[in-house]
Amino acid sequence: MKPEGHLQKAEAFERRARKWDGTEDEVPSVVEDVFNAAVHYIAYGINIRYGQDIDGHGMQKKFLREKRNTIFGRHTRTWKA
Numbered sequence: 001m002k003p004e005g006h007l008q009k010a011e012a013f014e015r016r017a018r019k020w021d022g023t024e025d026e027v028p029s030v031v032e033d034v035f036n037a038a039v040h041y042i043a044y045g046i047n048i049r050y051g052q053d054i055d056g057h058g059m060q061k062k063f064l065r066e067k068r069n070t071i072f073g074r075h076t077r078t079w080k081a
Contacts, residue, residue, distance in 0.1 A: 003048050006055065007041075013033045017033035035057075038057075
């Protein structure tokens with residue numbers, strides 16, 4: 001997937017998670033959306049910085065450990081639900 005595709009998916013998962021109305025039965029879905037958004041934001045960062053498309057969280061973790069680096073910095077955008 002191209003970097004823009006990961007960014008679009010991440011933003012879509014984030015938008016859906018933000019629509020949570022607070023009901024308890026939706027918690028698993030919201031957690032899944034937040035997790036998927038994070039995976040795609042990280043995939044986007046890896047792709048932009050290193051030119052590699054790694055979209056599985058396990059492989060992302062391994063890749064970043066091997067690089068002994070991080071994609072996060074002072075300009076990283078964060079959000080709270």
